[in-house]
Amino acid sequence: MNSHRLTSDDIEVFSESISHFFATLTEERANVRSAYLLDEHKAPIVWDDFNGVITVQGSHVGSLTFSAPRALLSHVLLRMGEKQLSDDHHRDVVGEIANTLSGRVRRHFGDGLRISPPQSFSGQSQRVEKLARSAAYAIPLRWKHYEANLVVHLDVA
Amino acid sequence: MIVDDSMVIRNRIERLCADGRLPHLSVVGRAADGVQAVEVARRERPDLVTMDLTMPHMDGEECIEALAGLLPETRILVVSALSDKLTALRAIGKGAHGFLHKPFNDDQLVEAMLELMP
Numbered sequence: 646m647n648s649h650r651l652t653s654d655d656i657e658v659f660s661e662s663i664s665h666f667f668a669t670l671t672e673e674r675a676n677v678r679s680a681y682l683l684d685e686h687k688a689p690i691v692w693d694d695f696n697g698v699i700t701v702q703g704s705h706v707g708s709l710t711f712s713a714p715r716a717l718l719s720h721v722l723l724r725m726g727e728k729q730l731s732d733d734h735h736r737d738v739v740g741e742i743a744n745t746l747s748g749r750v751r752r753h754f755g756d757g758l759r760i761s762p763p764q765s766f767s768g769q770s771q772r773v774e775k776l777a778r779s780a781a782y783a784i785p786l787r788w789k790h791y792e793a794n795l796v797v798h799l800d801v802a
Numbered sequence: 803m804i805v806d807d808s809m810v811i812r813n814r815i816e817r818l819c820a821d822g823r824l825p826h827l828s829v830v831g832r833a834a835d836g837v838q839a840v841e842v843a844r845r846e847r848p849d850l851v852t853m854d855l856t857m858p859h860m861d862g863e864e865c866i867e868a869l870a871g872l873l874p875e876t877r878i879l880v881v882s883a884l885s886d887k888l889t890a891l892r893a894i895g896k897g898a899h900g901f902l903h904k905p906f907n908d909d910q911l912v913e914a915m916l917e918l919m920p
Contacts, residue, residue, distance in 0.1 A: 665905070666905050669905040669906065669907055670905045670907065672907075722810065725810060725814050726813075726814060726817050727810055727813060727814070733809070734809070734810060737808055737809045737810045738808075738810045740808065741808040741810055741811060744808075744856060744883050744904075745883040745904045745905050746883075747883065748856075748882065748883025748884045748885055748903075748904060749883065749885050749903075751884055751885070751886050751889075752885050752886040752887075755886070756886055756888045756889065760856055760884070761856070762807055762856050762857055762858045763807075
């Protein structure tokens, strides 16, 4: 497997995907900031209250993780009309956000990108299996006054 | 009938079906994967199905093919995050009748469902 860093165009696709998600679902854009490389020896440093993980195979190998605080996800659930705000609902929606962000990205990388159903977990109770060799990128975002991150960890297969 | 592995999405679509904008529709079943969907569809014989594609056990494409063989009159609206053209064409080829990309707003879903209403 080649160790291949994502290009700025690739990163832009993830950033646009985040913007599109919040604009469509909540009619309020997220402020997506510059991506930065994570130090693999210190990871996971951005794992938040809830994490949704998509495993990627095919033309690229690795994972996408949407990591967000409970308050952001509660607000998204309310915008979706959800009345129940249990841990199960938060785990479900964080996985659904990861799934939605990854779907748009496949249009950029091509049909050879195979995307798993999301897995979700709370806090640092579980580690994401390291499938890619290159360093991961964190793409920080702010929606309303909440901070969250999309962590992109992908190699070209 | 609503098929999606996300409970939150199933709830959201069900609420939209009940809010008066789709007066001729009522939800007859929900399923979290393709295997459940085939069981529920066999029992309830829905007129319209909203279908996710990325699901565990049996994915949406397989499920569409199964439903198209089992209930050829049932209209299938794919509601998926997979937004590439080839995926949409493949789903239509398996027997789906429409495609709505996630994320969607309420108006987009209602419009897509109205277009496929029997």
